[in-house]
Amino acid sequence: MTRYTQVFLATAFTSRSKQDIEILQDCLFCINEQGMIARIVRPEDLDYTAVLAEYEQTDHFQRIEKGSYLLPGFVDLHIHASQWAQAGTALDLPLNEWLNKYTFPLEERFSDLAYAQLVYEDVVQTLLANGTTTALYFATIHKEASILLANICAEKGQRGLVGKVVMDHPDETSPHYRDMNVQTALEDTEEFILAVKELSKTTKQGVYPVVTPRFIPSCTDESLHGLGELAQKYDTHIQSHCSESDWAHKHVQKRFGKNDTQALNDFGLLQDKTVLAHCNFLSDEDAALFAETGSAIAHCPISNAYFANSVLPAARFASMGVDIGLGSDIAGGFSPSLYDNARQAVMSSRMLEDGVDPSLPADERGVSDSRIALNEAFYYLTAGGGESLSLPIGRLEEGYAWDVQRINTLVPTARLPLFDNEIELTDLFQKMLYLVRPENIQDVWVQGELVHSRR
Ligand code: GUN
Numbered sequence: 001m002t003r004y005t006q007v008f009l010a011t012a013f014t015s016r017s018k019q020d021i022e023i024l025q026d027c028l029f030c031i032n033e034q035g036m037i038a039r040i041v042r043p044e045d046l047d048y049t050a051v052l053a054e055y056e057q058t059d060h061f062q063r064i065e066k067g068s069y070l071l072p073g074f075v076d077l078h079i080h081a082s083q084w085a086q087a088g089t090a091l092d093l094p095l096n097e098w099l100n101k102y103t104f105p106l107e108e109r110f111s112d113l114a115y116a117q118l119v120y121e122d123v124v125q126t127l128l129a130n131g132t133t134t135a136l137y138f139a140t141i142h143k144e145a146s147i148l149l150a151n152i153c154a155e156k157g158q159r160g161l162v163g164k165v166v167m168d169h170p171d172e173t174s175p176h177y178r179d180m181n182v183q184t185a186l187e188d189t190e191e192f193i194l195a196v197k198e199l200s201k202t203t204k205q206g207v208y209p210v211v212t213p214r215f216i217p218s219c220t221d222e223s224l225h226g227l228g229e230l231a232q233k234y235d236t237h238i239q240s241h242c243s244e245s246d247w248a249h250k251h252v253q254k255r256f257g258k259n260d261t262q263a264l265n266d267f268g269l270l271q272d273k274t275v276l277a278h279c280n281f282l283s284d285e286d287a288a289l290f291a292e293t294g295s296a297i298a299h300c301p302i303s304n305a306y307f308a309n310s311v312l313p314a315a316r317f318a319s320m321g322v323d324i325g326l327g328s329d330i331a332g333g334f335s336p337s338l339y340d341n342a343r344q345a346v347m348s349s350r351m352l353e354d355g356v357d358p359s360l361p362a363d364e365r366g367v368s369d370s371r372i373a374l375n376e377a378f379y380y381l382t383a384g385g386g387e388s389l390s391l392p393i394g395r396l397e398e399g400y401a402w403d404v405q406r407i408n409t410l411v412p413t414a415r416l417p418l419f420d421n422e423i424e425l426t427d428l429f430q431k432m433l434y435l436v437r438p439e440n441i442q443d444v445w446v447q448g449e450l451v452h453s454r455r
Pocket residue numbers: 080095099103214215241244303307329332
């Protein structure tokens with residue numbers, strides 16, 4: 001007769017807007033069989049005591065003890081699952097040399113399914129342990145290994161959006177690592193889409209196929225056009241890289257006489273479920289086209305420090321109405337933790353605002369109004385990621401999925417520096433975002449299912 005399959009009594013934090021967080025203190029989070037938040041009962045609600053009494057003595061009930069707090073699971077909007085194998089190495093070259101020397105030879109190895117399994121299982125598990133409940137993945141060009149990644153997400157309980165990478169341009173790919181021709185690239189993509197859609201039917205949290213032209217330089221006009229058609233035919237998400245570095249941005253301008261954004265739009269690749277990584281060099285017209293089509297930016301602040309030759313003007317694009325989320329961009333970024341990426345997003349934005357060359361006068365050094373606050377970075381990690389993907393995730397709100405991480409601030413090996421009993425919850429929230437390590441992330445749920453636990 002119980003209405004809810006699980007009820008949690010907890011204090012939690014969620015974004016109310018880009019500027020504000022909402023503190024849900026001692027609330028009852030009522031989860032239904034589908035793993036969705038059916039209701040949040042607040043202490044001031046008339047039936048709070050009645051709901052608590054109904055569930056408290058049952059095994060549907062969990063009390064999150066003092067010292068532990070709930071946050072929404074994070075959304076990684078851009079990660080190369082295969083590149084996990086080289087994370088933390090080989091960040092010494094400019095983007096195009098890095099791709100040719102390190103990255104393409106590594107990705108080539110994913111024709112070997114045993115190797116793919118080893119790396120993919122580890123990256124999915126690692127992301128869950130870091131509080132990432134949804135990830136938008138690039139796999140490699142290999143259809144079978146890409147399907148394997150979707151299967152691993154399904155098994156481990158992560159909400160995975162997975163793309164078989166397309167790269168068929170003979171000039172910007174290696175003969176050892178490219179789609180043989182347009183036809184095979186599109187056929188493999190279509191078969192991949194159908195296989196993942198089939199898998200999704202039996203996957204509670206959902207897995208999604210993503211149309212994935214690597215970036216314009218590595219794709220022919222024909223494959224870009226065909227991929228736009230496939231995305232429309234199957235109503236899939238789309239991902240790619242966009243105006244990332246001086247080299248990549250200029251390469252596209254030279255080829256098409258326009259920026260990536262306009263070119264991708266011409267190929268039918270900008271739509272509400274499009275997420276484009278980096279986007280550092282968008283013009284105002286490009287950003288307006290993002291806002292108009294509902295396309296989102298995956299902001300990858302750690303990776304940008306190595307490859308993008310610039311800092312993303314996130315505050316400016318957000319103020320223009322562009323959806324933004326955060327991406328680890330493993331292995332352009334070394335860290336699988338979106339906490340680390342949120343910290344870097346805030347720090348990079350401060351450096352953009354203040355400027356970095358001390359030999360210049362202060363008023364000439366930076367770009368005013370560029371900073372983003374910690375609350376805004378948190379928004380990108382959660383609600384912004386959900387909106388970018390057009391999925392009901394990233395907020396603790398009725399009608400959203402129960403994708404949640406429990407942060408224990410009192411873990412002996414990673415105790416947060418809390419010395420005053422009466423710390424304001426807003427201060428506690430900031431400490432968590434800046435200081436949490438994987439040891440503090442003690443439980444992780446996706447769609448109501450416990451998928452990671454350190455207890
Ligand atoms: N542009 C095209 N491919 C890649 C990639 O793998 N990583 C990054 N950071 N940029 C890219």
